[in-house]
Amino acid sequence: MSENSAFTCRLCGHCCQGEGGIVLAEADIVRLCAHLGLSRQEFLARAVQQVCGKYRIKSRADGYCLYFQEGEGCGVHPARPDICRAWPFFRGNLIDAISWEMAQDFCPGIDPDVPHAEFARQGLAYLREQGICRFSGPCDQAAAGPDGENSDKRREADTPEALVMNDSDTDPAAQPTGTAPHAP
Ligand code: SF4
Ligand code: SF4
Numbered sequence: 001m002s003e004n005s006a007f008t009c010r011l012c013g014h015c016c017q018g019e020g021g022i023v024l025a026e027a028d029i030v031r032l033c034a035h036l037g038l039s040r041q042e043f044l045a046r047a048v049q050q051v052c053g054k055y056r057i058k059s060r061a062d063g064y065c066l067y068f069q070e071g072e073g074c075g076v077h078p079a080r081p082d083i084c085r086a087w088p089f090f091r092g093n094l095i096d097a098i099s100w101e102m103a104q105d106f107c108p109g110i111d112p113d114v115p116h117a118e119f120a121r122q123g124l125a126y127l128r129e130q131g132i133c134r135f136s137g138p139c140d141q142a143a144a145g146p147d148g149e150n151s152d153k154r155r156e157a158d159t160p161e162a163l164v165m166n167d168s169d170t171d172p173a174a175q176p177t178g179t180a181p182h183a184p
Helices: 026-036 040-047 082-086 091-095 097-106 116-130 139-144
Strands: 048-051 054-057
Touching: 026 040, 026 082, 040 048, 082 116, 091 097, 091 116, 097 116
Parallel strands: none
Antiparallel strands: 048 054
C-alpha cells in the first residue's frame, strides 16, 4: 500500500514475534512448499509444529518466526501465509474501532490519522484484492456474496478465525459510523 494509505508496514517485526501465532491453512502450506522448493513432508518437518490439530510455523529461540529476517522483514514474503497477508486488517480491527486503536499500539504501520472507517474501507478492499476475504455461513450464500463475487469467498475449514467475515461486515449500512469517512 502507498504512503498515504491507512497502513504501511514499517518492517519492525512485532507481528512476526510470539509463540504459535501463525496458523497455516492448507493453501498456505501448498504455496510455501512451492515457493521454497520443498516437499510437503520436508516443509512440515523443517518449519511446522502441530498444536491441537493446527499447523503453525515454528518460532526461533529469539521468539521470532523462523522466516523473519531482521531489517528485511518476511523471508517468504511472496508466499507468506494468509494470516500474515491479512494483518492488520483482521476482522476485529475492521469492525471495532477500539480493537483498531489497540492494534496501533502494537503495529506502527497503522496510521492513526486515517479514520477508522477509512481503515476499514481500505482493509476490505485489500482483502478482496488479495482473495482472502473469507465468509462464514453456508457455501452457497457465501459464494453469492453481497456483491455477486464468486466462490473464493468460501470459508475453508482451516481458515484462521481472524480472517472470517460475516456478510454484515461488508454492508456499508452496517459499518460503524463513529468516525467520519476520510475525504479523498
Ligand atoms: S507490526 Fe506492523 S509495521 Fe511491524 S512488521 Fe508487523 S505489519 Fe509491519
Ligand atoms: S511468515 Fe513472514 S510475515 Fe508471517 S510471521 Fe513469519 S516472517 Fe512474519
